[in-house]
Amino acid sequence: MHMQLGMIGLGRMGANMAERLVRGGHTVVGFDPSPEARGLASSKGISPAASLAELIDRLPAPRVLWLMVPAGKIVDDTLAELLPLLSRDDVVVDGGNSFYKDTMRRGQMLAEQGVHYVDCGTSGGVWGLAEGYSLMIGGETTAVERLRPIFATLAPAPDRGWGRVGPGGAGHFTKMVHNGIEYGLMQAYAEGFAIMQHKTDFALDLHQVAEIWREGSVVRSWLLDLTADALGKNPKLAGIAPYVEDSGEGRWTAAEAIDLNVSAPVITLSLLERLRSRDGDSFADKLLAAMRNEFGGHKIKAE
Known part of the structure; x- marks a missing residue:
């Protein structure tokens, strides 16, 4: 019609x-x-x-x-x-x-x-x-x-x-939770690929691994398809700053979980990781280094 x-x-x-x-x-x-x-x-x-x-x-x-x-x-x-x-x-x-x-x-x-x-x-x-x-x-x-x-x-x-x-309101509420889930999925993929990237003895081809996972694997998804695509185009992710924005939906999901007394650690932590990515001059990390120096005499790395 x-x-x-x-x-x-x-x-x-x-x-x-x-x-x-x-x-x-x-x-x-x-x-x-x-x-x-x-x-x-x-x-x-x-x-x-x-x-x-x-x-x-x-x-x-x-x-x-x-x-x-x-x-x-x-x-x-x-x-x-x-x-x-x-x-x-x-x-x-x-x-x-x-x-x-x-x-x-x-x-x-x-x-x-x-x-x-x-x-x-x-x-x-x-x-x-x-x-x-x-x-x-x-x-x-x-x-x-x-x-x-x-x-x-x-x-x-x-x-x-x-x-x-x-x-x-139910449509936007559902989309908010959808985006919260998206944060958690993205974070899990990002952490897994980071672990593989740091295992230098094996010299893994991350694009190849992503492509293998796309077929028949339990973790196959459209986000993984897009991840494979990104790694195929730019295997070392050259020129990309480790700075992740958020549109606000993850914050609303985390706040809603708290309001409803629902434990949502993965979604909440994935949001916090995005905030963490933007702190190029972390006062918290400087203070951690200073504390270790105070109690254990551990060396402080100069800026």
Whole structure:
């Protein structure tokens, strides 16, 4: 079934999702504050709008609007600008990585105006355009059902890789935990490969090991496929700083685990390891060296 929708935010994820929808036979009007992003979108069959007001004007009511903007204040600002333009029964989908409690608050606010709010935790990254996206959806059943053709087109298959997981907020909550698990998996692979890299007597070819593990092994996964790919392109990881960012989802997962009295040491420690990676001048490590010197006369290595 053909649908019309507005995509707000034509960055890497938003533009790719809009393109996948266009390829699937839907009509997409797109808005992004950047003229470059709008120009690029128009070359992919997405019809660009110069403003949010124009985007709303060009969609038939009841409208479907999909937000692909960074989590936090930008979502609130966009909704504040949209609300006066929206009509009863319009549906707004937040497909970004919003904190689920913010989602619940926003859903309440929109419901007061008769507008439906659907949260969609989206996984798939830069590969989603070709492979499809994994979609974890929260919101009223009727609103989600109305968008079924859109989810079916975005997902890897119409009946796989997507589903309504619960009421408003449940989609973003599930995606938050998904990202927490991702931190733990990545950390385990990273530690294992580091141990092998340090075993110099065996001169292991890490790319070869990764390739062997990809077939039939208990630890095979898409993350391992990507790891093998990275090691194939750059076996020594030359030019990569040992500095790891985090998008915030791992922090929320760890905090939620504490709130719920759930022990989540692997996810929590993998987050702490990322924070550790950014401390190029660790006061804690200097103090450890100083303590060892105080109690045991152990030598301090000068900077």
